Amino acid sequence: xxTPDLSVSLGGLRVKNPVMSASGTFGYGVEFTPFxxxxxxxxxxxxxxxxxxxxxxxxxxIVETAxxxxxxxxxxxxxxxRFVGDVVPRLEDAGATFVxxxxxxxxxxxxxxxxxxxxxxxxxxxxxxxSCPNVREGGMAFGATTGGIAQLTERVRxxxxxxxxxxxxxxxxxxxxxAKAAEGSGADAVSLINTIVGMAVDHRTRRPELSNVxxxxxxxxxxxxxxxxxxxxxxxxxIPVIGVxxxxxxxxxxxxxxxxxxxxxxxxxNFRNPRACVDILVGIEAFFREQRIARLEEYRGGLQREKIx
Amino acid sequence: MPFNRPRFVTGRIxxxxxxxxxFYRIEATIPEPVRFVPGQxxxxxxxxxxxxxxxxxxxxxxxxGTRGKGKVEFVYKVVGRGTAxxxxxxxxxxxxxxxxLGRGFDLDREGRxxxxxxxxVGFSSVFPAAVVLGRRRAAFEMFLGARTRxxxxxxxxxxxxxxxxxxxxCTEDGxxxxxxxxxxxxxxxxxxxxxxxxxxxxxxxxxxxEMLREIAAAAAERSVSAQVALENHMACGFGVCxxxxxxxxxxxxxxxxxxxxxxxxFDAREVVW
Numbered sequence: 001x002x003t004p005d006l007s008v009s010l011g012g013l014r015v016k017n018p019v020m021s022a023s024g025t026f027g028y029g030v031e032f033t034p035f036x037x038x039x040x041x042x043x044x045x046x047x048x049x050x051x052x053x054x055x056x057x058x059x060x061x062i063v064e065t066a067x068x069x070x071x072x073x074x075x076x077x078x079x080x081x082r083f084v085g086d087v088v089p090r091l092e093d094a095g096a097t098f099v100x101x102x103x104x105x106x107x108x109x110x111x112x113x114x115x116x117x118x119x120x121x122x123x124x125x126x127x128x129x130x131s132c133p134n135v136r137e138g139g140m141a142f143g144a145t146t147g148g149i150a151q152l153t154e155r156v157r158x159x160x161x162x163x164x165x166x167x168x169x170x171x172x173x174x175x176x177x178x179a180k181a182a183e184g185s186g187a188d189a190v191s192l193i194n195t196i197v198g199m200a201v202d203h204r205t206r207r208p209e210l211s212n213v214x215x216x217x218x219x220x221x222x223x224x225x226x227x228x229x230x231x232x233x234x235x236x237x238x239i240p241v242i243g244v245x246x247x248x249x250x251x252x253x254x255x256x257x258x259x260x261x262x263x264x265x266x267x268x269x270n271f272r273n274p275r276a277c278v279d280i281l282v283g284i285e286a287f288f289r290e291q292r293i294a295r296l297e298e299y300r301g302g303l304q305r306e307k308i309x
Numbered sequence: 310m311p312f313n314r315p316r317f318v319t320g321r322i323x324x325x326x327x328x329x330x331x332f333y334r335i336e337a338t339i340p341e342p343v344r345f346v347p348g349q350x351x352x353x354x355x356x357x358x359x360x361x362x363x364x365x366x367x368x369x370x371x372x373x374g375t376r377g378k379g380k381v382e383f384v385y386k387v388v389g390r391g392t393a394x395x396x397x398x399x400x401x402x403x404x405x406x407x408x409x410l411g412r413g414f415d416l417d418r419e420g421r422x423x424x425x426x427x428x429x430v431g432f433s434s435v436f437p438a439a440v441v442l443g444r445r446r447a448a449f450e451m452f453l454g455a456r457t458r459x460x461x462x463x464x465x466x467x468x469x470x471x472x473x474x475x476x477x478x479c480t481e482d483g484x485x486x487x488x489x490x491x492x493x494x495x496x497x498x499x500x501x502x503x504x505x506x507x508x509x510x511x512x513x514x515x516x517x518x519e520m521l522r523e524i525a526a527a528a529a530e531r532s533v534s535a536q537v538a539l540e541n542h543m544a545c546g547f548g549v550c551x552x553x554x555x556x557x558x559x560x561x562x563x564x565x566x567x568x569x570x571x572x573x574x575f576d577a578r579e580v581v582w
Binding site for chain 1: 314315316317352354359360361362363364405407541542543544545547548549550551552553554555556564565
């Protein structure tokens, strides 16, 4: 059987397969070149970029929890200028399709970062981070309400001709209405979920485990929540939905595609297996071959609700 | 072919033996020999399932083998669930290993005298330095400290049979060697050091943060150069999670640097203690 066609269009950006890295777990992509050829991925989504370099939160940034981990990195990053100057050429050399995740403390900062990135011809898309739980301003502050997400999406939309994805927070009451607000304001796709706000404390020292006290939960622990939210969002919008949250292997990724995601992002799994993304890609291909599925579209969104007779 | 850039490999356990329930030594075969700099580390896991989720950082203790059949060894102490599960693995079972990671000790300067200081399980990253220095016939002494005799590294693990180095054992309860903290033994020797010897001296240290802090301060006072191997919780080990940062001096300001990437070995003067 011929190689299955895994290509998919993600709101204007056509990718050769649906496996991407999740922002914040893949550095700037180039860190993975010792492990495999990153051009094999549908896209590399880099760590959230702000206008100026950001120092991030004080140490005490991560803690392991049951089948997952909490992080409160606070978006430490090199800033958009250094990304464009130092990293973009290396991503181009690697032949990678890459997407920049952006973040700002204010709407104006989001706009400025988006404008700067729009000048990078090789950039595949911009993913707006409307969902970081670990910074006081920006991030989730915009993503928590339909009004906030609409305003942010609209403002960034006006600054860029790039394909625009909006990354949504799970820390909301109704993900479908948030996704619709992003769609209605010009998003070409939505990606979800970002981390779930959580907390860990030490009963002996009587102290929080994270300097930020609360952090974002990721890993297999959040997969059922992510799957439910992706399913709800995919039913609510016509733009592509990118599934993120706890994906560890090909089966996990396929579940997201089944409930309506057009593609997936792999996050925390990269930490324990630097080859996770490419292993998942190979696993999806093998599954499609085994099931004689020629195209991703044949499988995607095909969740069967009837009982097996 | 031997490799020295990070790889994610599957290892097969050859042995995994405990010493008095304190230290374990695990040896595994890997597809190819790894070349590492003393102080570099690996991310290691091997237990089934998703819980605990993350691999554990372990200093590379020894590595060898031949083309097409590498070997690697780690020493660890059971400190939590991950290392407890690791200690329960048997020969024949597999490990997931990412290695070699981070920046190791700088041993490249000629004509220097080294003091290697290991507190607790910290000996696991200074022993490889002793092996390299011994092979080079460089002058070095080793200071190894523990709470009590049983917590010192087993004698047969200690490199130095044929090496010119001298080893000073220290126990806090006086059950072996110098009666007191290894920090005190080092500080005492530093005080007696001539300025001329001090200028040729490099300290390499790994152990509890308080030990490193005191040694760093005393070394700075005597103008002795010191390299410290830091530990921290980390998720990835290769620079992408940004979870393991520590504060370092960057001119007169401070900046967060990754223990896994810019470290784990830092110049002691760079660290914001």
